Amino acid sequence: MIKMIHMLFILLSVGSFVSRMMLVQFKPDLLRGKIAKIAPHVIDTILLLSGITLVLQGNWMAGETGWIMTKVVVLFAYVGFGVMAMRSSGAKRWIAFVLALASFGYIISVAVTKHGFI
Numbered sequence: 001m002i003k004m005i006h007m008l009f010i011l012l013s014v015g016s017f018v019s020r021m022m023l024v025q026f027k028p029d030l031l032r033g034k035i036a037k038i039a040p041h042v043i044d045t046i047l048l049l050s051g052i053t054l055v056l057q058g059n060w061m062a063g064e065t066g067w068i069m070t071k072v073v074v075l076f077a078y079v080g081f082g083v084m085a086m087r088s089s090g091a092k093r094w095i096a097f098v099l100a101l102a103s104f105g106y107i108i109s110v111a112v113t114k115h116g117f118i
């Protein structure tokens with residue numbers, strides 16, 4: 001059940017990030033509403049909380065924890081590059097966007113293989 005929530009919020013997180021990128025580039029006015037401002041924080045908080053719940057539920061801290069630490073560290077990179085992409089412009093925006101998506105993809109590969117760099 002929690003894993004399904006984790007999966008759902010993974011999709012919502014990347015979906016809302018890509019949508020916000022398109023809006024900030026092409027229709028920035030639409031991002032001024034309250035929901036557009038709050039929703040990403042709610043989604044990413046639930047994603048993080050569902051991850052922490054999975055760690056506790058699966059007793060993952062008892063074994064090899066490097067992959068979990070890697071996920072958390074790269075999650076910060078994903079959020080950081082995401083914020084940079086939203087706030088900058090021109091080439092810098094798109095480089096940060098690609099780096100955010102690459103971080104996201106790497107987190108998925110770490111989750112599946114249970115091997116990180118830590």
Ligand code: HEM
Binds near residue numbers: 108
């Ligand atoms: C962008 C953020 C994240 C993405 C894209 C992501 C992705 C995934 C994916 C794809 C799986 C399924 C792996 C599989 O079934 O083979 C998974 C499972 C899991 N994730 Fe995440 N995750 C994210 C954040 C987190 C965070 C922050 C934590 C911990 C604090 C976490 C902890 C876990 C745990 C413990 C599992 C369960 C592994 C299992 O039952 O096999 N995740 N994650």
